[in-house]
Amino acid sequence: MKPKELREKIRRGEFASHTSGVCHNYVQANLAIVPKEYAFDFLLFANRNPKSCPIIDVLEAGKVESALALGSDIRYDIPLYNVYKNGELTGRLKDLGDVWSDDFVSFLIGCSFTFESQLVKENIPLKHIEQNKNVAMYITNIETNEAGLFKGPVVVSMRPIKNELVQKAIAITSKFPNMHGAPIHVGNPMEIGVENLTTPDFGESVEVEEGETPVFWACGVTPQSVAIHSKIPYVITHAPGHMFVTDITNEEYLSLNIER
């Protein structure tokens, strides 16, 4: 299925589940919508934390079509949305038709699917994919660089990597500074404030076995997490796993980033 077909199905209410594995090899994006009043601080926060917050598109106040998805409508083309008021989840919506305001600025943020496709392509096995699980994510004791109202800890995703492949995984991901980039930590989780790998803050636990090293990358959930916890009056996000699917392929996106 092409992304355009998927978005049309979602819009007609014919596709309502998560998007993992759908439209293989097309870039999927996290969504964060904030009122214009907070948009400058949020964009600045993303700029100051490029590893956690790879912004892939910004839809200016009131705009609903992403440049990365022709004919798209950000109000209708995601299967499920979460609405947060003052930091509390107050609604789960199938579309934003009723709550939309021309004051809303939408941010599309890179997602680990893009990042992982590159690792798998270069023969780094990823256990959570093999086990059909969501990646394990942890809140660390590393502070983000704050901007205006937005501050809070970095969220990381952890992938167990075979010891002999750790350097290769670092080398590959270093090539994509605008898509999380090199790991922010390798090895002992305690050093970044993660007490127990078996109880992730988000996602599902994946065992680190003998001969494997836990490798931690900055995670695109960070900006959403920080936006929610800053308790601004209104934040809308996609519901976990229910992503915005763009028309560009992972390769196109990564090569664009290198050129920049």
Add this chain to the structure above:
Amino acid sequence: MKPKELREKIRRGEFASHTSGVCHNYVQANLAIVPKEYAFDFLLFANRNPKSCPIIDVLEAGKVESALALGSDIRYDIPLYNVYKNGELTGRLKDLGDVWSDDFVSFLIGCSFTFESQLVKENIPLKHIEQNKNVAMYITNIETNEAGLFKGPVVVSMRPIKNELVQKAIAITSKFPNMHGAPIHVGNPMEIGVENLTTPDFGESVEVEEGETPVFWACGVTPQSVAIHSKIPYVITHAPGHMFVTDITNEEYLSLNIER
């Protein structure tokens, strides 16, 4: 002289001239100040035009100290400022004490001095430096990627490069994507809408001689030029050549950028 000493001299009114060649090897920055209402659009414009607009620091509304210059005060540490109202130059000020508002957001933008130091260090002679001239700048027919109110043509700087060194100059500057990066054009000026190299729009003309190729890089004057021409009510910039001098060296800045 260390940058801190220079900034203190400027603040005391003991240094009032341009900063070219002062505090050799420390990063100097262009300044653009806009009211908070326009800050989101301006930052988004910079993000969408990274070659022309390498943002090196943002001072949030009302803040006056740059993280790149301990104890600095953006209102007093530049020798001369230009004030534009609705796109017209209305004042040239020695400091911003009387006009400052807590609503002002300050953007520090990379300057070609950083970029050029790298070329010279790698033995690419730059004629305008040898001739003690300001670099030649031209308004092109290439449109920037617009954001909100901000749109307009890319401004380029041109440097005549010996034919046999052009590939090397491209290779060196490609390594610094966040500091203008690779040239946006090499060769015939007409192709980017520049009719006559001897009459630059800004700076001073430098002759392209036999055995040399004109090489064009996106120029950090672009965002200022666009901010002024968008006719927003209020924009403050440094006066040409009168830059903000930071505490970080060119090498520190360029390696920071690579890591990002």
